[in-house]
Amino acid sequence: MTNITILPHNLKINARPGEKLSNIIRSAGISFEMPCNGNGTCGKCVVILQNANNYPENIHQNRLPLSISQKKGIKVLACQTFVTDDVTVELPAEEGKETLTIIDSGICRSIPLKPHIYKTYDNKTNSTSVFAGSELLIVEETNTTNEIYGVVIDIGTTTLVVSLCDISNGKTVAKVSSLNPQSIYAHDVLSRISIASEEDGLAKLHKLLIDELNHLIEILSKENTISIDRIYEVVLSGNTCMLHLVSKTNPSALGHYPFTNVIEGLHRLPAKQVGLRINPDGIVCLPPTISAFVGADITSGILATDLHNRKECILFIDIGTNGEMVLANNGYVVATSTAAGPAFECMNITSGMRAQTGALERVSINRHGDLVLKVIGDTEPKG
Ligand code: FES
Known part of the structure; x- marks a missing residue:
C-alpha cells in the first residue's frame, strides 16, 4: 500500500499502488470538484504533489504535469494521475459557496389563484380536510385552514432556488438558494446523464440533491416558524435531466439517439416516494417537459409570462448552464x-x-x- 497525505486537511490514507488520485481524494470523503467527470478535458482538477524530489517514481500519468518546481511542487490533473508510491497532495483552497450570487427574484404578472391543494373546515367534527384536486390527502384536527403552504423549487444544473409559498394568498413567504451539490461530480447535463447511467450513479446524484433540498426546506420552515407538516405540495421545476434525477428516474435515454425522455407530461408523486420531507401525505408535482433538452423550467416560464397567448412576436431566453430559447408569435411557439x-x-x-x-x-x-484588472471580490485573480 502507498501512504497518501492530503493537505490542508492533513488526512493520511492508504491506497493501492496505481490507484487514480482523484478517486483517492473522493474516497476520503472530500468534496472535490471534477467538472468534466474525469475526462481530462476541463483542466479544473489541479492539485500539487509536494514531494517533487521523488518524481517521476511516485506517480504515472496520462498527461505530463502542468508545471514542475522544486520549491512549489508538481502541478497535475488529479483525474489523470495514478499514485505508485508515497506522496503528499495539496488541494486548492475551497471556493466559498457564499461568494456566488444567485438571482432568485424577478418581475411577476398577476395570475388568478387556482391552487391544486385546498382545505375545507367541518365545524361539526371540528376537523379540516386537505385535498389535492378531488383526492382527500389528510384530515386534521381543529381548524387549520389558515395554515396551508407549498414549496416551489427551481432545480438548475448549477443552482437551486427554493421558495416557500402561502397557498391561501399565493404570496411568497421566503426564499433560499444554494449550489446544486451534483456539480462536484459534473458541471454539465450530459456528464450528469453519463454518471447517472453508471451503477449507483443515479442513487448517488439523487441523494445529493434530495439531501440539499430537504436542508433548504428545513431552513425556510424554521426561519419562518412554519411547521413542515403544514407544507403539502412541492412543485419541482428544472430541465428534463434534473427532473429525471430528482425523481430518481434513469435519464440514460436522454443521452443517445433518439433522445427520449421518460418523464413527459404532468406528474404527481407522493413526496415521501421522492424523499422530500414535508407533510407525510404531501405530494410532489413535476410540470410537463417539452423534449429531452427543453424542460419543465421552460414550460413554467411560458405559463408565467403567458407567452402562448400573446399576440406579439416575442423571444423568451433562459440563460443557464443549459440555455433555452422560445420564439412565440400569435400562439405559435417553437423552442x-x-x-x-x-x-x-x-x-x-x-x-x-x-x-x-x-x-x-x-x-x-x-x-x-499598464494592464488594469478588475477582479470580483477585489482579490487575486483566479480565472
Ligand atoms: S480535467 Fe476535468 S476533472 Fe480532471
Missing part, C-alpha cells in the same frame, strides 16, 4: 436549447471560471500602458 455553460461559466474548458470571487470582471489598459 430549442444548447449547452451554455462553457460560454458563460467556463465549464469543461481549461480557462475561466464562474462569476464569483477571483473571476476577472474587466481588463483595461490605462494611459501609461
Whole structure:
C-alpha cells in the first residue's frame, strides 16, 4: 500500500499502488470538484504533489504535469494521475459557496389563484380536510385552514432556488438558494446523464440533491416558524435531466439517439416516494417537459409570462448552464436549447471560471500602458 497525505486537511490514507488520485481524494470523503467527470478535458482538477524530489517514481500519468518546481511542487490533473508510491497532495483552497450570487427574484404578472391543494373546515367534527384536486390527502384536527403552504423549487444544473409559498394568498413567504451539490461530480447535463447511467450513479446524484433540498426546506420552515407538516405540495421545476434525477428516474435515454425522455407530461408523486420531507401525505408535482433538452423550467416560464397567448412576436431566453430559447408569435411557439455553460461559466474548458470571487470582471489598459484588472471580490485573480 502507498501512504497518501492530503493537505490542508492533513488526512493520511492508504491506497493501492496505481490507484487514480482523484478517486483517492473522493474516497476520503472530500468534496472535490471534477467538472468534466474525469475526462481530462476541463483542466479544473489541479492539485500539487509536494514531494517533487521523488518524481517521476511516485506517480504515472496520462498527461505530463502542468508545471514542475522544486520549491512549489508538481502541478497535475488529479483525474489523470495514478499514485505508485508515497506522496503528499495539496488541494486548492475551497471556493466559498457564499461568494456566488444567485438571482432568485424577478418581475411577476398577476395570475388568478387556482391552487391544486385546498382545505375545507367541518365545524361539526371540528376537523379540516386537505385535498389535492378531488383526492382527500389528510384530515386534521381543529381548524387549520389558515395554515396551508407549498414549496416551489427551481432545480438548475448549477443552482437551486427554493421558495416557500402561502397557498391561501399565493404570496411568497421566503426564499433560499444554494449550489446544486451534483456539480462536484459534473458541471454539465450530459456528464450528469453519463454518471447517472453508471451503477449507483443515479442513487448517488439523487441523494445529493434530495439531501440539499430537504436542508433548504428545513431552513425556510424554521426561519419562518412554519411547521413542515403544514407544507403539502412541492412543485419541482428544472430541465428534463434534473427532473429525471430528482425523481430518481434513469435519464440514460436522454443521452443517445433518439433522445427520449421518460418523464413527459404532468406528474404527481407522493413526496415521501421522492424523499422530500414535508407533510407525510404531501405530494410532489413535476410540470410537463417539452423534449429531452427543453424542460419543465421552460414550460413554467411560458405559463408565467403567458407567452402562448400573446399576440406579439416575442423571444423568451433562459440563460443557464443549459440555455433555452422560445420564439412565440400569435400562439405559435417553437423552442430549442444548447449547452451554455462553457460560454458563460467556463465549464469543461481549461480557462475561466464562474462569476464569483477571483473571476476577472474587466481588463483595461490605462494611459501609461499598464494592464488594469478588475477582479470580483477585489482579490487575486483566479480565472
Ligand atoms: S476533472 Fe480532471 S480535467 Fe476535468
